[in-house]
Amino acid sequence: MKRRDFGQYCGLARALELVGERWGLLIIRDLAIHPRRYTDLLDGLPGIPSNVLATRLKEFEQSGIVERQIAPAPRRGVVYALTPLGQELEPAIHALGRWGTTQLGEPRPGEIVTPESLAMSLRAAFDPSGATDVTASWEIHTPDFAVHAVVTNGKLDAGVGPAPSGADLVITLQPEDLPSYLELVQAIKCGLVKISGPRKLLDTFTRVFASRGPSTP
Incomplete structure (x- = not known):
């Protein structure tokens, strides 16, 4: 998948180029709560195609937003975690989430809360x-x-x-x-x-x- 390029020298445009693709901010939301395995992210985001998750994580790693870490004991294997750069996104996610909550209305069929x-x-x-x-x-x-x-x-x-x-x-x-x-x-x-x-x-x-x-x- 080719990353979107807006062709503008603008902070908002650059931010959207880095994190604005589909599912991107929800991945960051979940990682802001705690580091997660690939399968945990996949299970926690029902509906995300596996190839899209893999692509987003690769993009975030290349951008320095996400990194791989060795899971602490007693867990094993690799987890994905936000870097300090990625953690700086949390206040923006909070603000966007507060605004979006005012637009929710009634739950649509099939919508869940994680x-x-x-x-x-x-x-x-x-x-x-x-x-x-x-x-x-x-x-x-x-x-x-x-x-x-x-x-x-x-x-x-x-x-x-x-x-x-x-x-x-x-x-x-x-x-x-x-x-x-x-x-x-x-x-x-x-x-x-x-x-x-x-x-x-x-x-x-x-x-x-x-x-x-x-x-x-």
Whole structure:
């Protein structure tokens, strides 16, 4: 596949040449959560053709955005990870994701929510200015996966799976809920989630994660 060339000496044009091809930003989104094997990326991006994934990863490696690393113990093999240059894309992904969330509307048939997309939505919605005095941890459970958010003195660690040291509050969505960021916030506001832990931390969660996110209908 030939990379798009806009023929313009412009930062936005160059950025789109490097990361704007189909599936590119979603690959970067997933790698921003944690390094992943090729097969993990393939499984986590349903619908991506294997040859497209291979091409994008090769392009990103050539551009210095992605690198291969040896997986730490107890895992084995090679994983793909963002380089420092690639990590600089995360704020742009947050901003683009917040804007895109306002355009979602109702889920279309066949659309899914992945744990990586929900974790990235939490990062994008996080308001550091409202969390300077907050130290707490949350887990969000769905029938298919869990994600965590750990805030320590205003700094966030959000990712896939349970919180490393356990969660102060566990938020469980009902089986029929689509666990997108919008649905999560709406379910919390409507009292449609189950919680395990201090209820006041549910209010804290809404304060530090919902204030920068898009409004819900």
